[in-house]
Amino acid sequence: MPNSTRTRASTGNSAKKSEKKTTVSPSPERRRELLSTAAEVFAAQGYNATTVRRIADEAGMLAGSLYYHFDSKESMVDEILSTFLDELWAGYEAVLGAGLGPRETVEALVTESFREIDRHRAAVAIYQKESKHLSAQPRFGYLTESQRRFERAWLGALERGVAEGVFRADLDIRLAYRFLRDTVWVAASWYRPGGQHSPEEIARQYLSMVLDGITPRERQERP
Amino acid sequence: MPNSTRTRASTGNSAKKSEKKTTVSPSPERRRELLSTAAEVFAAQGYNATTVRRIADEAGMLAGSLYYHFDSKESMVDEILSTFLDELWAGYEAVLGAGLGPRETVEALVTESFREIDRHRAAVAIYQKESKHLSAQPRFGYLTESQRRFERAWLGALERGVAEGVFRADLDIRLAYRFLRDTVWVAASWYRPGGQHSPEEIARQYLSMVLDGITPRERQERP
DNA sequence: GAGCTTCCCTAACAAGTGTTTGGTAGGTTA
DNA sequence: TAACCTACCAAACACTTGTTAGGGAAGCTC
Incomplete structure (x- = not known):
């Protein structure tokens, strides 16, 4: 019994368009x-x-x-990925709809992302490795769509930030987007739940590097 | 003829311990x-x-x-990855042996990395996706070893930088390492040679974000 | 106890996998 | 012309893959 007791209560929706064959009636x-x-x-x-x-x-x-x-086997990954993305976007939409400023939006998105990694480490890792060639199949079209929503959310926050002067204007905005996106999600490849750092702590450190850089600033002033 | 003419001259060593079966004598x-x-x-x-x-x-x-x-099939990936790593480490060692300061070392390593991505895009992508479960096999033990050398090189530069005050002292150094390592190499998943940006340009932008952050600094003074 | 449901096993299937063996067209050397 | 080498083809091999069909044991309801 390698799996032992695993009783994580998750409110996955699963079973989207599943009235096609459904073996019997599994719990x-x-x-x-x-x-x-x-x-x-x-x-x-x-x-x-x-x-x-x-x-x-x-x-x-x-x-x-x-x-x-x-x-x-395919419907297994399907359900794994779709339930993860559903929960992810629930969190993201909550952030995006909160009326925050650009910098606060970025901070909240990063923090929320690390929370999702903490909760769905395996799913995130699968998403990162497989989404690229899975999305070729029409069944996994929602992966591509999710990627577009991602881009809109992040790019929007970055553009607003540049317009309002809270982000540097001399940066390639698309490069910055990929930079942010990648740095956050690759963490799933080494992150282990229950380790030294909590998701919030990791988010704080990441944000510190992304926002202020790794070289020291003369005066650290933040209202 | 989908492959057409491909005449990239690379000085791969290949054929490491290949006196075991060697089909015949291929060019x-x-x-x-x-x-x-x-x-x-x-x-x-x-x-x-x-x-x-x-x-x-x-x-x-x-x-x-x-x-x-x-x-x-296995020896194909083997040769692809090992020739890539050989060339990569040739470039890295040149940087590490140049007696640069910590900040300049980081800058040079990042730039060199993007040059390698430009030259070995496919190999880097393979390395990223497959090295984790390939390294389980003894044949691919050099992947694990390479990862250790990586860690030593980057951590060394970062530690020296903190000691000399050119990098912030309040950052988790291992997190910063993973941050740097990942941000650089994931670029292989979206980078396309011959695109808008040269490897050096991308390196410059990345370094700008990593070193100074994405928020504006009051005074930008660099000797 | 009959009937039903849930959950798993046994045993097989067809398709696809990496790999091998023997052969052969075309060029080079003698 | 004969012998040889390079680079490929044709056809098969043994094995693994995802998947299916039929059956059966335990527990519940009536």
């Missing part, structure tokens, strides 16, 4: 358990390198038994 | 051509998702024919 809690182990293996080995037999092994059952809960 | 130039196309496919689709038939297709020949030049 949602068991589904989430299995998805959690699957996500762990996917994140560690990569999606294509992971066999359904390996997942079943880790879950303490045989490969065929997985198909009582899911109708394909 | 080194053809090897490099094929490795170039293979690297392109690996970077685009991922190593495991790439079939040897796909590589052969892209090279305009049949799958079995590849085995005249290489003895396995």
Whole structure:
């Protein structure tokens, strides 16, 4: 029993357009358990390198038994990624709709991102590694759409910030966007929940570097 | 003929411990051509998702024919990654041995990194995606070793910088290291050679953000 | 206890995988 | 012309892959 007890209560929506075949009527809690182990293996080995037999092994059952809960290996990643993105965007929209200034928006987005990494480490890692070639398939079109929303959100905050003078005007704004986006999300590749730093602490340090740079400033004045 | 003419002259060492089977005596130039196309496919689709038939297709020949030049799919990635790392470390050692100050060392390392991305985009992308689970195999132990050298080089420069006061003392140095390392290398996922920005230009912008931050400084004074 | 549901197992399938073996067209050397 | 080498093809091999079909054990309801 490698998986042991895993009782994370997450309010995933899952089952989007799932009235097509649905094996029988599996319990949602068991589904989430299995998805959690699957996500762990996917994140560690990569999606294509992971066999359904390996997942079943880790879950303490045989490969065929997985198909009582899911109708394909593909629908497993699908559900993993879509539930993650749903929760992510719930958090993001809350930030974007709060009427914050550009700098505060960036700070809140970064902090929220690290919280999501803390909660969905495996899903984030999968998203980073696989989204590029998964999004080629029409089934995963929401990955591309999510990327666009991402870009709008970040670019918007950066542009407003430059316009209001709280961000430097001499920077390539698209480069800065990619810079921010990447620096935040790659953290999922080394971050381990329960480590020394809390997500908020990591966010604080990251923001410190991104906003002020790693060289010392003469006077550190912030109202 | 999808590959057309590709005549990049690189002084790869390749063929490390290759006196074990070596199919026959393939010409080194053809090897490099094929490795170039293979690297392109690996970077685009991922190593495991790439079939040897796909590589052969892209090279305009049949799958079995590849085995005249290489003895396995694995040895293809091996050669791609090891030749890249060899060249990378040649450049890095040149920087590290130049007796530069901490800030100049960081600047030079970043610039050199973007030059390597420009030259070995595909290899860097592969390295990023696959090194984690490739390094589990003893054959790819040099990946782990390279990672350690990386850490030593960057951490050393950062520590010296903090000691000399050219870098902020209030930052978690390991976080800063991962921050720097990641921000530089993830660029390989979106960088396209021949684009708007030269490697040096991108390095300049990145360094500007990393060193000074994205918020404006009151006085910009640098001797 | 009959019937039903939930959850998993056993055993197989077809397709796709990396790899091998033997052959051969074309050029170079003798 | 004969022998040889390079670079590829054609066809198959053994194995792994995701997936399916049928069955059965435990627990609940009536």
